[in-house]
Amino acid sequence: QVQLVESGGGLVQAGGSLRLSCAASGRTFNTYAVGWFRQAPGKERQFVAVISGIGRSTYYADSVKGRFTISRDNAKNTVYLQMNSLKPEDTAVYYCAANRAVAARSASAFDYWGQGTQVTVSS
Numbered sequence: 001q002v003q004l005v006e007s008g009g010g011l012v013q014a015g016g017s018l019r020l021s022c023a024a025s026g027r028t029f030n031t032y033a034v035g036w037f038r039q040a041p042g043k044e045r046q047f048v049a050v051i052s053g054i055g056r057s058t059y060y061a062d063s064v065k066g067r068f069t070i071s072r073d074n075a076k077n078t079v080y081l082q083m084n085s086l087k088p089e090d091t092a093v094y095y096c097a098a099n100r101a102v103a104a105r106s107a108s109a110f111d112y113w114g115q116g117t118q119v120t121v122s123s
Contacts, residue, residue, distance in 0.1 A: 002026045002098050002112040009094060009117030012086055016121070020081040022096030022114060030054055033103040034079040035110060036070060038092035038119075045107050048094070051079060052103040059105060064090075086121045093118050 008020040022034060035050035049060045049070040058070050067086075072079040079096060094117050097110035104110070 002029070002032060004096050004098060004112055004114035006094065006096050006114040006117040009119045011120045011122065014086060014088055014121055014123050016086050017082070017084045018086065018119060020083065020094055020096075020117060020119070022079040022081075024077045024079070024098065026077070029077045030074040032098040032100055032112075034070075034072065034096055034098050035104070036079075036081045036094060036096055037107055038090075038094045039116075040092040043092075045095070046092075047105045047107070049081060050103045050105060057103050059103060061105075083119070086119075088121045088123045091119060091121050 003025040005023045030053050033052050036048040037045050038048050039045040047061050051058045051070045055072050067084050069082040096114045098112045099110045
């Protein structure tokens with residue numbers, strides 16, 4: 001069982017940066033792949049980025065590639081999403097999720113979810 005808590009969201013102007021954190025409970029955190037997803041009002045949940053358990057593999061959605069960076073510190077049981085060059089279309093609730101299997105890109109592959117953190121980018 002893993003519990004996830006996101007933090008770091010907020011209001012930022014276009015072109016700005018934010019760093020989201022996903023803090024996890026549990027002793028075997030390095031066996032879990034962790035992904036970030038986002039959901040804007042009236043839209044489906046969308047894959048953003050994912051990182052494997054020991055951080056060797058990362059994957060990004062095309063829409064954020066080159067602007068966002070996912071990383072993890074297993075000693076702190078935390079995964080980060082550094083978001084640079086933010087755009088108004090990045091506005092959404094951002095969720096982190098974990099699974100014990102693979103660094104998947106589908107929300108249905110993830111077993112544990114945080115409560116979400118709001119990111120708002122003004123133009």
